[in-house]
Amino acid sequence: MAANDKVSKQPGLSRRALLAGMAGAAIAGTFAPGIIRSARAAEGKIDLGGYAGPELTTEPVTLRFMRQDFTPDVNALLEGAYAEFQAAYPNISIVEEKVPYGDLQKKLLVYVASNDAPDIMMGRTDFADGYHAGKVALPLQDYFSADYLADVPDNLRAAASSGGNLYCVPWETSVMLLYFNRDLFEKAGVPTPPEPEGLEGGWTDEEFIANLEKVNAGLKAAGDQQSWALAAAGQGNGGPGANYSQLESIWIRSQGDPNAPKDSPQYKTLMGISDDGRSVTGYIDTPEAIKGMQYYQSLFQKGLTPLGPVPNQFPGGLAATYFGGLNFTNRFRVPGLEPPFKWGVSLPPKGNIVFNGNGSDAPLVWAKSKHPAEAAALLAFLCNDKNRLAFHRAWGSMPSRTSLRNAMSEFATEQPFKMASALSNSSYSVPRTPGYFDYFNAMNPAVKDIALGADPAKVLPETAAKIDRLLAKYR
Amino acid sequence: MQATTLKPPRERRWSRQNSNPVLGVAMILPAAVALALFQFLPLITAALNSLQSFSPFDQSSTGWVGFDNYLELLADPAFRSALFNTFLYIVLMLGLTIPLALVLAVLIDKRLPGSTWARNAIIGALAASEAVTALIWNQMYEPSSGLFNAILNAMQLPGQPFLTGSGQALISIVVMSVWKDVGLPMLIFLAGLQAIPRELPEAAELDGATERQIFWTITLPLLRPSVIVALFMTTITATRIFTPILIMTQGGPQGSTTNLALYSYLLGFEFQSPGAASASVVCMLLVLALITAAQGLILRDKGAN
Numbered sequence: 001m002a003a004n005d006k007v008s009k010q011p012g013l014s015r016r017a018l019l020a021g022m023a024g025a026a027i028a029g030t031f032a033p034g035i036i037r038s039a040r041a042a043e044g045k046i047d048l049g050g051y052a053g054p055e056l057t058t059e060p061v062t063l064r065f066m067r068q069d070f071t072p073d074v075n076a077l078l079e080g081a082y083a084e085f086q087a088a089y090p091n092i093s094i095v096e097e098k099v100p101y102g103d104l105q106k107k108l109l110v111y112v113a114s115n116d117a118p119d120i121m122m123g124r125t126d127f128a129d130g131y132h133a134g135k136v137a138l139p140l141q142d143y144f145s146a147d148y149l150a151d152v153p154d155n156l157r158a159a160a161s162s163g164g165n166l167y168c169v170p171w172e173t174s175v176m177l178l179y180f181n182r183d184l185f186e187k188a189g190v191p192t193p194p195e196p197e198g199l200e201g202g203w204t205d206e207e208f209i210a211n212l213e214k215v216n217a218g219l220k221a222a223g224d225q226q227s228w229a230l231a232a233a234g235q236g237n238g239g240p241g242a243n244y245s246q247l248e249s250i251w252i253r254s255q256g257d258p259n260a261p262k263d264s265p266q267y268k269t270l271m272g273i274s275d276d277g278r279s280v281t282g283y284i285d286t287p288e289a290i291k292g293m294q295y296y297q298s299l300f301q302k303g304l305t306p307l308g309p310v311p312n313q314f315p316g317g318l319a320a321t322y323f324g325g326l327n328f329t330n331r332f333r334v335p336g337l338e339p340p341f342k343w344g345v346s347l348p349p350k351g352n353i354v355f356n357g358n359g360s361d362a363p364l365v366w367a368k369s370k371h372p373a374e375a376a377a378l379l380a381f382l383c384n385d386k387n388r389l390a391f392h393r394a395w396g397s398m399p400s401r402t403s404l405r406n407a408m409s410e411f412a413t414e415q416p417f418k419m420a421s422a423l424s425n426s427s428y429s430v431p432r433t434p435g436y437f438d439y440f441n442a443m444n445p446a447v448k449d450i451a452l453g454a455d456p457a458k459v460l461p462e463t464a465a466k467i468d469r470l471l472a473k474y475r
Numbered sequence: 476m477q478a479t480t481l482k483p484p485r486e487r488r489w490s491r492q493n494s495n496p497v498l499g500v501a502m503i504l505p506a507a508v509a510l511a512l513f514q515f516l517p518l519i520t521a522a523l524n525s526l527q528s529f530s531p532f533d534q535s536s537t538g539w540v541g542f543d544n545y546l547e548l549l550a551d552p553a554f555r556s557a558l559f560n561t562f563l564y565i566v567l568m569l570g571l572t573i574p575l576a577l578v579l580a581v582l583i584d585k586r587l588p589g590s591t592w593a594r595n596a597i598i599g600a601l602a603a604s605e606a607v608t609a610l611i612w613n614q615m616y617e618p619s620s621g622l623f624n625a626i627l628n629a630m631q632l633p634g635q636p637f638l639t640g641s642g643q644a645l646i647s648i649v650v651m652s653v654w655k656d657v658g659l660p661m662l663i664f665l666a667g668l669q670a671i672p673r674e675l676p677e678a679a680e681l682d683g684a685t686e687r688q689i690f691w692t693i694t695l696p697l698l699r700p701s702v703i704v705a706l707f708m709t710t711i712t713a714t715r716i717f718t719p720i721l722i723m724t725q726g727g728p729q730g731s732t733t734n735l736a737l738y739s740y741l742l743g744f745e746f747q748s749p750g751a752a753s754a755s756v757v758c759m760l761l762v763l764a765l766i767t768a769a770q771g772l773i774l775r776d777k778g779a780n
Contacts, residue, residue: 435747
């Protein structure tokens with residue numbers, strides 16, 4: 001038998017080999033266009049940034065993307081990027097849905113509940129634990145290269161991760177800066193706040209309030225009855241209780257101490273929630289937290305800031321100070337868009353520490369997306385250096401990757417950017433719990449009540465008890 | 476004088492010719508289906524959901540929990556406050572809207588100069604979007620730059636925390652709602668007034684009755700059916716009031732303007748608790764049913780057959 005086999009494998013074109021060859025040619029002919037398209041993409045026709053997932057399909061695919069509505073120039077940038085992606089992958093079409101920013105998270109949850117969610121949705125790093133616990137988002141670390149992920153600072157990567165998985169792509173990061181109007185300070189006869197490049201040298205809570213009182217008195221004495229010492233918050237719906245994650249939490253969490261013992265109220269005040277993410281009593285109602293909210297309340301009681309929302313108060317030159325993100329710096333630097341006053345930037349007031357919350361927008365891929373690789377590739381493309389730099393220059397937000405900051409010279413040369421970078425590097429994520437949506441929605445009205453005169457020593461324990469009840473369902 | 480005998484209205488009887496059962500069913504079917512789909516199905520769903528717990532992430536049912544959601548509600552001080560506020564809204568809305576609507580209807584019915592303009596203005600407010608109205612009033616109530624405080628300041632009076640004081644916010648919302656919604660009961664009263672035979676007040680006037688006597692003894696008793704309809708409509712409006720609260724105060728300060736409608740919404744959409752939200756909705760419906768039943772009982776016409 002063995003000898004016969006050897007004979008049959010002698011050189012020559014057998015009938016079987018001929019048939020196999022014809023079948024192979026037919027298969028190759030069928031799939032050739034797809035292979036060629038993939039090869040073209042792989043040749044670097046477009047830069048998929050940090051994408052390290054499987055090869056993209058050649059089958060027709062429609063990706064749905066839900067995001068907030070940006071300004072027209074930023075929308076145009078994104079639409080241009082989709083067009084470029086679709087030119088490289090003609091089999092992939094992109095359908096976009098824009099929703100008002102304030103409705104994003106609610107809409108995301110409704111879509112997930114409907115079991116027919118878009119492939120990509122703009123989420124927030126704040127809810128990474130919720131995306132994990134609810135199996136809402138696809139773990140993305142396997143779709144991105146190790147180098148790309150290492151480019152995201154540890155604290156930002158941790159904010160977007162839960163249980164060791166990356167659930168949303170750090171898209172930008174948040175810093176809260178204290179802007180001031182030099183002209184109004186001069187008019188009031190009060191020295192302007194310090195302008196440090198790092199985290200040292202800013203005003204303390206007491207100094208901040210005392211100086212705002214001087215500004216208020218100085219402006220009134222100068223006959224200015226219109227201007228305020230501190231502008232109404234412009235985040236969220238505006239006014240007090242606008243956005244606890246980014247703004248009002250500064251007053252509570254800055255009273256904490258990361259180096260204090262774990263069971264101390266100072267440490268708990270900074271963390272804002274128990275390690276298991278289930279309890280806030282003893283965390284948001286500590287003496288330190290109450291003290292922080294008393295500082296916050298005094299801004300309203302002393303008439304230093306309006307009780308309600310007032311749009312564009314600071315850019316309009318009607319307030320001496322304002323808490324805003326880096327986008328204001330970027331906007332004010334654009335020739336032709338400068339505000340009608342001289343301005344500067346300082347640190348947010350310091351309690352026990354200078355606190356900055358880094359919760360920010362971060363797109364995710366729906367866990368049940370039928371096209372996870374294509375969705376991740378589109379995200380990676382939108383997050384490549386070229387697209388991100390164009391986005392940050394147009395939108396003005398702070399990049400979440402170190403290499404992008406290095407590529408923007410202003411981060412090495414200009415005080416507001418250096419300070420923002422220092423703030424970002426020492427920033428903290430929101431309190432870690434799968435129920436942060438409940439936490440956030442309970443804290444905002446509590447903060448507003450305090451601003452309007454309710455006793456923080458009563459409101460904070462009541463709110464803590466309420467949040468504990470709400471978090472019980474996440475057990 | 477010749478006595479006249481009034482013939483009783485001829486009773487309508489179904490003849491064989493128009494008693495086609497298929498046609499009858501076909502004619503009521505669309506309305507029955509619409510009612511079943513859009514009224515009864517949601518109601519039954521809410522009642523069933525109130526007995527279940529749900530995943531906070533994808534809102535899928537995680538099992539039956541009996542009356543746990545109701546017990547959870549009763550343990551929540553915010554629910555008790557919302558229940559109380561719901562009654563308060565109803566009482567204040569009825570107390571302000573019904574008399575004001577009646578006065579406006581009587582004045583407009585007198586066809587005084589400017590009554591056409593006034594009627595159009597009131598109906599215009601009624602037709603305006605609730606959200607837009609709330610936004611405009613929100614601006615007018617604004618503590619530092621609003622119209623009302625500007626007027627008070629011009630009169631050397633202290634500014635008021637209309638929407639920012641827990642003692643004033645609810646009444647401020649009620650005032651806005653009365654301004655907006657007074658048109659509907661006014662139209663109901665106006666229709667009722669115009670249905671009263673003119674001979675009755677004229678005869679009373681000839682007999683020497685004063686205007687006040689005519690109003691209290693003739694007009695108002697004859698307006699009884701209109702009053703009942705207006706009361707029911709206003710009660711329903713007051714129980715369901717939602718958009719102005721959401722836009723103007725979001726239920727604050729300190730929950731002082733949160734009613735059951737807003738409380739249910741917050742539980743369902745802000746706090747991911749559809750089971751408890753459904754229980755709250757069922758409670759709201761029970762409140763509404765109880766109040767309307769009580770109104771029906773109190774206002775029933777004992778003399779009528």
